[in-house]
Amino acid sequence: MNQNGQPHSGAWVTFTYVSFAASAFLIAIGIFFLPIDLWMKGYLTMGIVMLIQTCITLTKTVRDNHESSRMVNRIEDARAERLLMEVSKAA
Numbered sequence: 001m002n003q004n005g006q007p008h009s010g011a012w013v014t015f016t017y018v019s020f021a022a023s024a025f026l027i028a029i030g031i032f033f034l035p036i037d038l039w040m041k042g043y044l045t046m047g048i049v050m051l052i053q054t055c056i057t058l059t060k061t062v063r064d065n066h067e068s069s070r071m072v073n074r075i076e077d078a079r080a081e082r083l084l085m086e087v088s089k090a091a
Contacts, residue, residue, distance in 0.1 A: 024052070
């Protein structure tokens with residue numbers, strides 16, 4: 001979902017999956033054809049796999065932090081609204 005709470009379009013989701021798959025495939029082909037020893041190719045592959053994993057973890061963490069701050073803001077807004085209603089009833 002995007003920031004407005006609307007689900008992403010199917011085209012956008014497909015585009016992101018295809019882009020990820022294409023980039024992973026192209027990196028794999030590039031490493032495969034590098035004129036270096038097999039252990040060096042393995043090291044590069046391991047580094048790229050770990051980079052992808054940390055990118056996924058980082059984006060999830062950033063999103064979770066953003067979502068939690070939105071929930072805190074909603075709770076604070078609800079409290080403020082309740083206080084305003086109580087003040088207007090008392091007046």
